[in-house]
Amino acid sequence: MPTIRVNRVNLFYKESGSGPETIVFSHGLLMDHTMFEPQRAAFEKQYRVIAYDHRAQGLSEDPGRGYDMSTLADDATMLIRTLGAAPCHFAGLSMGGFVGMRVAAHHPELVRTLTLMNTTAMKEKLSSRLRYNFLAQMVKIVGTAPFTSIAVKELFGESTRRSAEKRPMLDEWTGKLRTRPKNIAKSLKAVMNRRAIRKNELDAIQCPTLIIAGEEDTPQPPGNSQGLATDIRDARFIAIPRSGHSSSLEQPEAVIAAMRELFAMAGAPR
Numbered sequence: 001m002p003t004i005r006v007n008r009v010n011l012f013y014k015e016s017g018s019g020p021e022t023i024v025f026s027h028g029l030l031m032d033h034t035m036f037e038p039q040r041a042a043f044e045k046q047y048r049v050i051a052y053d054h055r056a057q058g059l060s061e062d063p064g065r066g067y068d069m070s071t072l073a074d075d076a077t078m079l080i081r082t083l084g085a086a087p088c089h090f091a092g093l094s095m096g097g098f099v100g101m102r103v104a105a106h107h108p109e110l111v112r113t114l115t116l117m118n119t120t121a122m123k124e125k126l127s128s129r130l131r132y133n134f135l136a137q138m139v140k141i142v143g144t145a146p147f148t149s150i151a152v153k154e155l156f157g158e159s160t161r162r163s164a165e166k167r168p169m170l171d172e173w174t175g176k177l178r179t180r181p182k183n184i185a186k187s188l189k190a191v192m193n194r195r196a197i198r199k200n201e202l203d204a205i206q207c208p209t210l211i212i213a214g215e216e217d218t219p220q221p222p223g224n225s226q227g228l229a230t231d232i233r234d235a236r237f238i239a240i241p242r243s244g245h246s247s248s249l250e251q252p253e254a255v256i257a258a259m260r261e262l263f264a265m266a267g268a269p270r
Contacts (some may be wrong), residue, residue, distance in 0.1 A: 001059065006078035009066065012059035013052035013079065017044025021112065022085040025051035026076060026096030028118070028246070029191050030144075030151055030177055030184065032058030035093065038252030039259070047089075052079060054095070054187070062183050067190035069095075073102035080110050089263065091115035093248055094220065095191050104209075105201035113266045114205065115259055117212040118245050120224035121197035121231060132192040136185040144180040151177045157216030157244025169249060202231040209235040210262040212255060214243030236262070 003010045014033055023043055025036040033051035040049050054072055056062035066072075076099050080086050090111050092100035097119025104111040124132075135147060144151070152161070152174055160166050209232050213225035222239045229237035238258055243250040 003060075004079060004082055006082055007066070007071070007075045009055045009063045009075065010061040011052050011055065011075060011079060013050055013083070014040075015048065015050050015083075016040060017047055017049045019047040021089065022048040022050060022083075023089040023091060024076070024080060024085055025049070026090065026092035026099050027051070027054065027058070028094030028096055028155075029057075029187060030155065030180060031093075031173075031246070032176075035246065035248050036091070039091070039248060039256055042252075042256045043259075048085070050079075050083060050085060050088075052076075054099075056183055056187055067186045069098045069102060069190065069194045073099045073106070076100075076103050077107050077110060086110040087112040089113045089115070089259075089266075091117070091259065092119065093117040094119050094245065095187075098191070098194060098197070101197050101201065101205065104207060105197070105204040108204065108206055111207050113262050114207050114209045115212065115262060116209065116225070116228060117247050117255065118214055118217050118220050118225065119228075120220050121202060121228055122224060123194060123196040124192050129192050133189060136188040136192070139185040139188065140182055143182050144184060145178045148174060148178045154219050155245050157214055157242065157250060159216060159242035160244060160246075160250045166250070173246075173249070199231070202228075203233070205232050208262060208266045210258055211235050211237045212247055212258060213237070213239045214245060214247045214250065215239050215241050216244045217247075219245050 053060040090100045097116040104114045211228045213222035229235045240251045240254045
């Protein structure tokens, strides 16, 4: 099982493919590196592809500290440097997007292009913070199983949940979400209580940037993501139909096509 020790934590990562440039994928809360397997299959013939698990999630170590977004961004920064992946094409979904914006703003030399999926620069609304902080307390006590149906509804759009074609994928992820460890509550609280990305940080993002939203995303409605296209210089925004909060899984081909266009604009191999 490949792990790398950075920032005093052992992070799991999966690497495949080869090429002159590297794509680094950063997953969303409650998910793991496998949410980008369709993209890996599409890109690994032309790129080196790395997908990693955040600390305390997936197969990475839980060191008992450092669940905040700034520390996770430091983890990603050190992972990119240690694996010799810079400058990389960084793609982050939801929480991975919170990380990606911080890395691109504070370490622009590490990021060639930035893909932000189902994410926002804003802090969470008070009503959401109260709701999810309560859920986090319950998860610490009883685990994730009783709340799996809530998670599935938040993470996947209605079209996906009603699709017979997507049922095997949805069943697989429902099983994963049901068995997440109780300590995921710490990551949940960190995401819900994160600070906003500051204007000067957004202004500092100078690389070609793609912003993807799912038209059926309820945790991060398209308007939240669309605001990023205004705040990040020359960013391109697309909304994907029949997709909720997990665009890479729900409409993988649309995500792949949009990323290929971004890479072409940056002069990268397609």
